[in-house]
Amino acid sequence: MQQIIRFLVEHPEVIKKLQNGTVSLIGLSELEVKAVIKAFSESTRSLGYWM
Amino acid sequence: MSEKEKIAKQMKEIVEQLMSEPQLKAHMLMAIEQHVKESDLLFGRLAYLHYDLFSTQGDHSTYIAAAIELIVLAGDLLDDLVDQDRLEDTAIPLHIAIGFLLLGQQAIANVPISSNKKLKALSYVTSCLLQSVHGQQTDVACDVQTEADYLKMVEKKSGSLVAMACVIGALLAGKEDIAAIETYAFYIGIAAQIDNDFDALYNWDKKTDIQTKKKSLPILYMLESKHDDLWKQYVNNDIDYDRMYIQKEKALQQMEQEGAIYYAKVMSQIYKEKALQEIEKLDVDDAYKSALKTLV
Numbered sequence: 001m002q003q004i005i006r007f008l009v010e011h012p013e014v015i016k017k018l019q020n021g022t023v024s025l026i027g028l029s030e031l032e033v034k035a036v037i038k039a040f041s042e043s044t045r046s047l048g049y050w051m
Numbered sequence: 052m053s054e055k056e057k058i059a060k061q062m063k064e065i066v067e068q069l070m071s072e073p074q075l076k077a078h079m080l081m082a083i084e085q086h087v088k089e090s091d092l093l094f095g096r097l098a099y100l101h102y103d104l105f106s107t108q109g110d111h112s113t114y115i116a117a118a119i120e121l122i123v124l125a126g127d128l129l130d131d132l133v134d135q136d137r138l139e140d141t142a143i144p145l146h147i148a149i150g151f152l153l154l155g156q157q158a159i160a161n162v163p164i165s166s167n168k169k170l171k172a173l174s175y176v177t178s179c180l181l182q183s184v185h186g187q188q189t190d191v192a193c194d195v196q197t198e199a200d201y202l203k204m205v206e207k208k209s210g211s212l213v214a215m216a217c218v219i220g221a222l223l224a225g226k227e228d229i230a231a232i233e234t235y236a237f238y239i240g241i242a243a244q245i246d247n248d249f250d251a252l253y254n255w256d257k258k259t260d261i262q263t264k265k266k267s268l269p270i271l272y273m274l275e276s277k278h279d280d281l282w283k284q285y286v287n288n289d290i291d292y293d294r295m296y297i298q299k300e301k302a303l304q305q306m307e308q309e310g311a312i313y314y315a316k317v318m319s320q321i322y323k324e325k326a327l328q329e330i331e332k333l334d335v336d337d338a339y340k341s342a343l344k345t346l347v
Contacts, residue, residue: 001321002198002272002314009310031328035320039313 004028008040015040054116058095059087061117062124065158070150078147079154086124093243094216095120097346101220101232104339111162115223118162119216122155122176126183126212133191134259152180164223172222179215182207195266202241209247210240235329239347242322249315252306255299262292268318269311280305323347 004025008015017023019037028036052060062083070076095116102112128148132141159172186208195201214236218229226232248267251260260267264286266274273282281302285295295302306312326347330340 001317002275005272005310005314005317009308009313031324032317032321035317035324039316039320042316 001032004036008036054096054099055087055092057113058092058099058116058120059083061113062095062121065114065117065121065154069154069157075143075146075150078143079150082124082128082147082151086120086127092116092120093346094123094212097213097216097236097239098220100339100342100346101217101226102224103220104335105221105224105226107225108164111164111223112220114158114162115220118155118158119219120155121151121158122180123212123216125149125151125155126180130187133187134263159219159223162223168223168225172219175218175222176215179211179218182211183209186211190265191263193264193266195271198268198271201266201268201271205241205244206237209244210237213237213240213243231329231333235326238322238326238329242319242326242347245315245319245322249312249319252303255296261295261299268315269306272311272314273306273309276309278309280309282306 004027014023015037018025018033019041025033025036063080066076066079066083070079098119099112099116102115106112125148128144128151132144132148156173156176159176160169162169186204186206189195189200189204190208195204214233217232217236221229221232245268248260248265249269251258251265251267252269255261266286270282270286273280274286276283281290281295281298282305284290285292285302327344330343330347333340333343
C-alpha cells in the first residue's frame, strides 16, 4: 500500500481518474480502492492544529 | 437522558455502591467525570448495543455498558501511567486504575443473569485484557519495525478491547457464536488505534508518542522514503527530541508532502470498510446494523 500511495502522491492526476472510474489500480481490491478514494477526497489536517 | 449520560451515571453508581474507602472513591468519581468529558464512551456503547441486540430478557444494557467502560477506563489510566502522559504522582492513579479494573469485573459478576453466561463473559474479559497487555508491551518496547508488526501489535492492544466490549454484551445476552462479532470488532479497534496514533502526531505536548519514538504507520512510511527527512534523522538518533520539537511543523509538512498522512488515512479507512462489510453480513435487524455502523 505504501508504494501505491507514493505513486498517487507523485501522480495526482490518477486520483481524479480513479474517482471517475476511468482507471483501476492493479493489486488493490475493490474495498481498498474505495478506501483510497475516500481518504484522498478528504483534505489533510491543517498545520494550524497544534495544541 | 442520552445513552452516554446513562452509562456515565451508572458508572458512578457502581463506584458509590462498591467502593468504601472515601478518598479512593472520591478520586474514582473524579476520574469518571474527566473520562466522560474526554470520551464518547464508545466501548460502553458497543457493549450496550450488543447486549440489546441479542437479549430476549431483562434490561441490563446500561449496567453492562458501565462495567465495560470501567474496565476500559482502567486501561486508559494504566496506559497514561506507562506513557507518563499527564501524571505526576503514580500511587493514587495506580490504585484508581486497579480499582476500576476489578470493579468492572465485579459489576459483571453482579448482573442478575445465569452464572454460566457470566463465567463465559468474565473468562473472555481476562483473555482480552491479556492480549491487550501483550500488545501494549510490544508498543512500549518499540518492537514495531514494519507495517505487519504494527498491525499485529494494534490488533492485540486495541482490537482485543473492542472485541471485549462487543462480545461481552453478546455473551451476557446468551449469544453463543461470537466469531462474526469478533471479526468486525477487531477491525473497528485497529481503525480506531490508527486514528488515535494519527492524532498524536498533532499533539506533541499532550502525548509522548513522538518523544518515545513510537513507530506509527506514518512514521514507518517516512522511514521507507527515498528522501532524507527529519523523521529518519530523529529515529536514527541523528537529531534529538528538542531539535525535532522545534521543527515539528516542518516534520509534519514533510509527512504531508510524502503522502504519509494519506497512507494512515487509507489504512484506517480500509479497516473501517472491512468492519462495515462484516456488519452488513449480520443476520439482524437493519436498524441495529445502522446503529452499529454509526460507531465505526
